[in-house]
Amino acid sequence: MSESLNKPDFGLTDLPSLSILIPAHNEAAGLATLLPAILDVFKAWPNPPVWEVIVVDDGSTDSTSQIVAHFSVSEPRLKLVKNHRQSGQSTALAIATKHAGGQWLATLDADGQNDPADIPRLWAEACESNSDAVLGWREKRQDNHRTRWVSKIANRVRNWVLGQEIRDTGCSTRLLKASLVNELPRFEGWHRFLGPMLAARGAKMTQIAVKHHPRSNGTSHYHWRNRGLKVVIDLLGVAWLNRRQLRFDHALFPTDIRADSGHKFVPPPAHFRPSEFQGQFSEHPSAQRFES
Numbered sequence: 598m599s600e601s602l603n604k605p606d607f608g609l610t611d612l613p614s615l616s617i618l619i620p621a622h623n624e625a626a627g628l629a630t631l632l633p634a635i636l637d638v639f640k641a642w643p644n645p646p647v648w649e650v651i652v653v654d655d656g657s658t659d660s661t662s663q664i665v666a667h668f669s670v671s672e673p674r675l676k677l678v679k680n681h682r683q684s685g686q687s688t689a690l691a692i693a694t695k696h697a698g699g700q701w702l703a704t705l706d707a708d709g710q711n712d713p714a715d716i717p718r719l720w721a722e723a724c725e726s727n728s729d730a731v732l733g734w735r736e737k738r739q740d741n742h743r744t745r746w747v748s749k750i751a752n753r754v755r756n757w758v759l760g761q762e763i764r765d766t767g768c769s770t771r772l773l774k775a776s777l778v779n780e781l782p783r784f785e786g787w788h789r790f791l792g793p794m795l796a797a798r799g800a801k802m803t804q805i806a807v808k809h810h811p812r813s814n815g816t817s818h819y820h821w822r823n824r825g826l827k828v829v830i831d832l833l834g835v836a837w838l839n840r841r842q843l844r845f846d847h848a849l850f851p852t853d854i855r856a857d858s859g860h861k862f863v864p865p866p867a868h869f870r871p872s873e874f875q876g877q878f879s880e881h882p883s884a885q886r887f888e889s
Contacts, residue, residue: 613674614646616699616775617716620689620788621707622655625664628707632668632675635705635713642717649674652707653693656683661707690788694778702778704791706769712808719772722803729777729800732763732792733770733807751828755793758836763792763804770807774800782838786831797839 617635621628632650639645654662654677662679669675678696680689694702703719705711719731755766766789773791781787781794796802 613649613697613699615648615701615703615716615720616693616697617648617650617703617705617713618690618693618697619650619652619705619707620655620686620693621652621657621661621665622683622686622689623657623659623661624707625657625660627709628652628661628664631705631707631709631713632665635716636668636672636675638713638716645717646701646720649676649697649699651676651678651693651696653689654679655685655689656680685785687783687785687788691783694775697775700775702773702775704769704771704773710810711768711770712810715770715807716772718805718807719770722805723772726803727801728803729774730792730795730802731772732765732802732804733768734765734804735768735770735809736806737809755832758832759793759797759839761793761796763796763802765804766790766792768807768809784831784834786827789828789831790835793835794839797842 619628619631632652635650639648652661652665652675654665662677665675665677669677676696678692680692690704701720701723703716705713715733719733722728722731752764752766755761755763771791773795777795777798777800778791780798781791787794792802
């Protein structure tokens, strides 16, 4: 059960165009640095979109909620949703999307390794390329050698199984069109496959290099026990879903309707593309192909 600790109306006349979603479990120290950094980004951003930040406290036992509540006193666009027991990042992200009002969703980890200064770059790229999603890839990843090696192998395997070219699926710095995310199936582990599932549904995607910082406090919540076999099973499940989804490749043309019927031709939604639903990818000029 989750509970929003902020009033739905935070005193703004416009609905947010951008919602920044941050799942958090025992990340008080990270949020104490991340939240003011996000606020500084929007202060320095010329003509930013109408925005909000939603932090989901996923059953934390530290002062995560208190840190968010402290900053929300002076910034009403910062919202706290509290999950009364730990349910995992997938559930926390699903809760965040439920409470988000933005047309676009940006995601960040709460540990401070993602840089909020990349959000304006993601936004500019989406506007310039008319993309449905902009995925970040960590150009200089600040993790230990073993973690980088395992991640590199996992990315190659994932792309081979799914027939895609997503450079860094594990990077949480990304910007996604909310209407498309809201159509994705929710399951334990779905947060790891946002890019692959959008790609399989025909989303136009761009990938750009983003910053990555060392973890300066707390401990990682990820290890082989909560990633190993579960991720393999999830990958096979996503591959099955991608291959079994319905294909909408028809359209109703005005000539199919009698002139005196009074009906108006309505084109199919933009996210239903008459294609094989293999995502359209483009990369920022600074991007390079898979690391060796």
